[in-house]
Amino acid sequence: MSKVRIMSHLIAGYPDDEGMYAAARGLVEGGAAYLEIQLPFSDPSADGPAIQKACSEVLSRGYRVAQGMKAIRDLKVLYPQVPVFIMTYANLAYCIGIESFVASAQESGAEGLIIPDLPFDADEGLNAACEKYGITSVIVAAPSMSAERIEKMTRENRPYIYAALRAGITGEQTHLDESILSFIERVRGSSRVLGGFGISTGQQAALLAPHVDAVVVGSAFVRLITSASAEGPEAITSALKEKMHKLTGCTEPS
């Protein structure tokens, strides 16, 4: 059976620079299909407690957006084969300037941007800038969207749609039911679907995998990085690699 494709989440600068590279190594060696790298924002209102706490720890060191962009550039040099998406909040892109932000994302080698609080129909020119610089702006779709809004969204024909599968914040368990699967079908259009929010086990990932291009796993990795960080970078690498194996190899009977 085919391997489960995982988009795995990292926070730039977390737990520190060395630990972040160690985490990326574990994820890539474990077989990550994509890396989603979050640039920490002071007020991440769409994230759960694990990611929020990690972001404020990074920012308390005075971490800058430019450092995050450089870290992404370094990771692309190390792992050119793994596409990277930058996830962050509207204000970091907006204050730096949407076009400058997109330009530096492109320069860092990122494949695209995921900015949940810039709605696709009020994105402050994000998609236009992304098209200009040849990267992609990923829409985050949610099950609460009306049929009209989903239709408006699919008409955008974006290369990727990020389907946030549960009503709520990141980091809680997800039960895959019919309504989730039908939601994925409704948002797909001509896009590749990255599906997640609350996925933490191989069993969940295997359930979802046949319906999406990649399964997004976020908070589960961040929690693992947090708990492994006390034992140093090697521990982070091996913990994440092991977790990734569980997530991707879950089609085998356990």
Add this chain to the structure above:
Amino acid sequence: MNVDRKGYFDRFGGRYVAEILYQPLEELERAFNEAMEDPLFIEELKRMQHQYVGRPTPLMKAENVSRLLDAEIYIKLEGYAHTGAHKINNALGQVLLAKKMGKTRVIAETGAGQHGIATAAACAHLGMPCVVYMGSTDADRQQPNVAGMELYGAQVVRVESGSKTLKDAVNEALRDWAGSFGETHYVLGSALGPAPYPDIVRTFQSIIGKETKEQTAELGFIPDTLIACVGGGSNAIGFFSSFLADDAVNMIGVEAGGRGEKSGEHAVRMSDESSRDAIIQGYKSRFLVDEDGQVLNTHSISAGLDYPGIGPQLASLGERGRITFTRASDREALDALKFFAEHEGVLFALESAHAAAVAIKLAQQKSLKGKTVINMSGRGEKDLFITSAVLRKEEWRSFLLDELKRLEETDV
């Protein structure tokens, strides 16, 4: 009104939220517009404003202060409303709306605790369960309000993230709502956040200005100057909104000057160059952020004025020059509080005392012409823990020590 696109005030406002919240905000906007057209809703709200809140709140001439300052100063005693501040106007309106929408649970954020206590009371009155998110720093310094909320049966959740103040409570409430909007209404307490909140809050708070207009008309005048304090800005926009069309009425918004000019020592968004355009907590406005767009720390002696952003309509009216923004420091606010308490028998909340401080300053400079109305958006009893610690530190300290001793003795 200067609304050019839906939900915008010039370039400010909008609805910058994750897609998950788009639909609940649309639902809220529809329900609000329907309610405003529904005579039964309006009548029910009016009845409760009168019988429960105690409206209309008085407008009084500050005779002694006017004489001392050689000015003509009136005070809209909005703090006489039930729960001690203007916050009840919006809380009651929104909780009634939540009921009409068929919601069975209410959540709210609170900074100073005034919005929390108003929402908790409104929920108790209307029979709705209520959860209030409050930054732990705020909860620690506003213990009387925490106690009050709990008496009204609300669950107060301490928020330990970020700066542990109002903005973090807003984040936490948004997180809750993203997972609970099916049965839950989020009662946002200031005229900010994603559309339609700025319109909803202004509408429910506009009763302050409407009454002021009627009350001044009864006394035979139109005010020359209105002064209000501005945190997020709900009392200010509610006070000003009925007078916006009359260009002869001068409007002054007073921000928290805090304890200094440096970043982190104040919450001045409009009256100097500290702020930037930013998109935070669902709307675009002027915010105190660093070069990367990270939200900066702020300070004010009053917990209600230390929010790093400002309501989008006020930002727009400020840029257009319709509202003049200025500041008052912690010290000036305390002095004004004492001045009005001693000479007028009126105790301002620390927030509203910022507006009083500017009235005093302008009168002393002889630039307060004609008739001025200050909005006393809250009354000051809630601040006795803070003002006592500054104004009578030793007596307060020995009271607290004795009180602790008494508590421990009766505990046995």
